[in-house]
Amino acid sequence: MEGKKLSIGWFSFTCCEDSTILFTELLNEHFDEWKKVIDFRHVKALKTKNSLENLDVAFIEGAVSSKKQEDGVKKIRQNAKYVVAIGSCACTGMPSGSRNEFAKSEINEKIEWYMKHFDYSDKVRKLEDVIKVDDRVNGCPMNVPVFMNILDKYLKRFSIS
Amino acid sequence: MHNGDITIDNITKVEGTAGLEVKVGNGTVKDLKFIIKDYRRFYTEAVKGKPFIAAPSFLSRICGTCSVAHLFAAIEAIEKSQGIKNTEQTMLLRRLAYNGLMIRDHALHLYFFILPDVLNIDSILDIPEDRDNLGHTLLHDSFDIKKIGSDITNVVIGAAIHAPFPTPGGFLQLPDSSKFPDLISRLEKIRPQVLRGIETFFTWDKSLKRNSDYLCLRNDKDYNFIEGSIINSQGKRVPEEKFHDFMKSVVIPYSQAEGYVFSDVYEDYLVGALARMNFNKDLLNKRTKKDAEKYLEIFPSNNIYHNNLAQAIEILQCVEDSLDILKNIEIKSETPIRKPPQAGIGVGVVEAPRGILYHKAQINDKGIIEDYDVIVPTSQNQINIENDLKKYFNENIEKDKDVLRLEAEKIIRAYDPCMSCATNFLKINWTLL
Numbered sequence: 001m002e003g004k005k006l007s008i009g010w011f012s013f014t015c016c017e018d019s020t021i022l023f024t025e026l027l028n029e030h031f032d033e034w035k036k037v038i039d040f041r042h043v044k045a046l047k048t049k050n051s052l053e054n055l056d057v058a059f060i061e062g063a064v065s066s067k068k069q070e071d072g073v074k075k076i077r078q079n080a081k082y083v084v085a086i087g088s089c090a091c092t093g094m095p096s097g098s099r100n101e102f103a104k105s106e107i108n109e110k111i112e113w114y115m116k117h118f119d120y121s122d123k124v125r126k127l128e129d130v131i132k133v134d135d136r137v138n139g140c141p142m143n144v145p146v147f148m149n150i151l152d153k154y155l156k157r158f159s160i161s
Numbered sequence: 162m163h164n165g166d167i168t169i170d171n172i173t174k175v176e177g178t179a180g181l182e183v184k185v186g187n188g189t190v191k192d193l194k195f196i197i198k199d200y201r202r203f204y205t206e207a208v209k210g211k212p213f214i215a216a217p218s219f220l221s222r223i224c225g226t227c228s229v230a231h232l233f234a235a236i237e238a239i240e241k242s243q244g245i246k247n248t249e250q251t252m253l254l255r256r257l258a259y260n261g262l263m264i265r266d267h268a269l270h271l272y273f274f275i276l277p278d279v280l281n282i283d284s285i286l287d288i289p290e291d292r293d294n295l296g297h298t299l300l301h302d303s304f305d306i307k308k309i310g311s312d313i314t315n316v317v318i319g320a321a322i323h324a325p326f327p328t329p330g331g332f333l334q335l336p337d338s339s340k341f342p343d344l345i346s347r348l349e350k351i352r353p354q355v356l357r358g359i360e361t362f363f364t365w366d367k368s369l370k371r372n373s374d375y376l377c378l379r380n381d382k383d384y385n386f387i388e389g390s391i392i393n394s395q396g397k398r399v400p401e402e403k404f405h406d407f408m409k410s411v412v413i414p415y416s417q418a419e420g421y422v423f424s425d426v427y428e429d430y431l432v433g434a435l436a437r438m439n440f441n442k443d444l445l446n447k448r449t450k451k452d453a454e455k456y457l458e459i460f461p462s463n464n465i466y467h468n469n470l471a472q473a474i475e476i477l478q479c480v481e482d483s484l485d486i487l488k489n490i491e492i493k494s495e496t497p498i499r500k501p502p503q504a505g506i507g508v509g510v511v512e513a514p515r516g517i518l519y520h521k522a523q524i525n526d527k528g529i530i531e532d533y534d535v536i537v538p539t540s541q542n543q544i545n546i547e548n549d550l551k552k553y554f555n556e557n558i559e560k561d562k563d564v565l566r567l568e569a570e571k572i573i574r575a576y577d578p579c580m581s582c583a584t585n586f587l588k589i590n591w592t593l594l
Contacts, residue, residue, distance in 0.1 A: 012178075016581050017225040018226075018322045019225070024307075028305075028311075031300075035286065040284075040286055048174065048570070050173070095219065098204070098207035099207070101207075106209075117414065
């Protein structure tokens with residue numbers, strides 16, 4: 001009988017998705033091993049049939065740029081026992097939040113058009129400005145040894161081996 | 162026959178976020194919107210005021226998967242603005258690193274995103290753990306192929322993503338050539354795996370044909386992703402510096418990314434591996450030409466699914482070209498070429514994995530970025546994607562909604578779009594649709 005697996009979700013918000021790419025690179029070495037212990041319940045980069053329900057750990061990459069994204073990360077938080085911020089944009093808001101530093105003179109008519117036409121929030125925020133974050137993997141892209149340690153920590157926490 | 166809407170909120174197995182909305186009435190498509198949803202990060206504004214030396218590393222953050230393409234296009238634009246001519250070694254090492262990018266990026270797209278479509282499954286996660294299963298073999302091939310691509314970039318430019326070694330005028334650190342024999346040995350070893358992939362995408366019998374125009378770089382000497390001038394299907398040829406004049410940006414009110422059309426005839430066009438293979442197959446490495454002979458007969462093609470096959474052949478091209486470089490290069494000690502800053506404008510155009518990428522830098526006499534402009538491939542393909550989808554839906558509207566959704570995603574995926582890239586730029590002359 002198949003044992004309990006760690007149910008994870010991997011999500012991207014405003015960023016370049018470099019950590020997602022790095023995550024897919026980690027599968028080169030770890031695919032067979034991780035498939036035995038991880039239930040990839042919501043990974044848009046890998047599958048179409050995704051589910052948010054009962055996630056043990058949600059890994060969230062990217063900063064939060066809008067109300068819609070704010071609602072999105074809150075929904076993930078409600079469905080996940082733990083949330084890990086992945087990469088610089090999720091952990092610090094930068095560099096995706098560069099517009100937070102723009103002087104008023106730099107907000108030209110084209111920037112203004114996009115800001116008004118879509119639901120941009122006034123400021124780009126890091127993840128923990130919006131939801132509770134349990135762990136962080138800094139780096140641009142994420143620091144791989146730190147990510148591996150955190151993954152290992154949650155596998156142990158849920159008694160999965 | 163359907164009436165009403167067909168919606169895909171989140172297209173999966175692509176880079177970034179995009180959706181599709183189709184309105185159907187009386188058996189025809191009344192409206193179709195391919196919607197790029199990633200929020201803009203305004204990099205071209207944010208880079209202003211930075212010293213040019215810091216700009217390439219910053220701008221590589223536009224995209225995770227093709228960060229090397231942005232890095233090299235930015236470096237080229239800055240070098241041209243400063244009148245810097247690189248050494249032969251610098252250009253050869255950049256070419257080698259770029260091969261690594263192409264191998265890794267194409268393999269991710271072909272095996273992680275497209276292979277499930279070929280196998281009629283949802284995900285690589287559904288491939289059985291059976292060594293005799295072709296899907297299992299191909300997936301494990303992909304791990305080796307992706308890894309060698311990443312390792313070439315790790316060795317030559319310090320990382321596969323946001324690489325630290327390249328700089329205007331050369332390299333901050335040269336590669337350790339003691340690592341080359343291992344790369345050579347592994348490149349030789351993956352050749353049969355790459356050929357198995359080509360056969361797979363060749364035999365996948367999918368077709369969507371439309372009379373698109375194509376654009377790509379060509380240099381008449383070799384199959385080159387970094388140097389050349391831009392050609393189109395009518396034989397029109399423009400230097401990199403004139404690329405911006407060649408097309409017009411179009412604001413698509415429901416999409417976070419502009420689209421592009423030709424500035425003279427206002428028609429859509431396609432960039433990417435299909436365009437490159439259509440125009441440049443005569444320039445491929447001779448071993449690639451020999452080993453891929455029967456597959457190359459397909460090109461030129463106007464079947465969008467052959468973009469996948471073209472990428473698979475490009476992996477072989479990059480393997481062979483990397484082997485040629487690694488076997489022959491002798492690394493000499495060099496430091497980056499540095500000059501006092503000068504005021505100037507420079508353009509860098511490269512072939513990113515998914516098509517032409519344009520960077521333009523305007524720099525003042527203090528070496529500070531005053532203005533910056535970027536045109537990315539997925540923005541250029543956006544209108545072409547929409548028009549392909551309109552053709553598909555109009556010809557297949559009697560089919561089940563789930564089939565239509567599934568097939569629409571396959572068409573979009575064939576373009577290998579990157580939404581993260583597509584939403585960062587502001588163009589000067591824009592037209593509201």
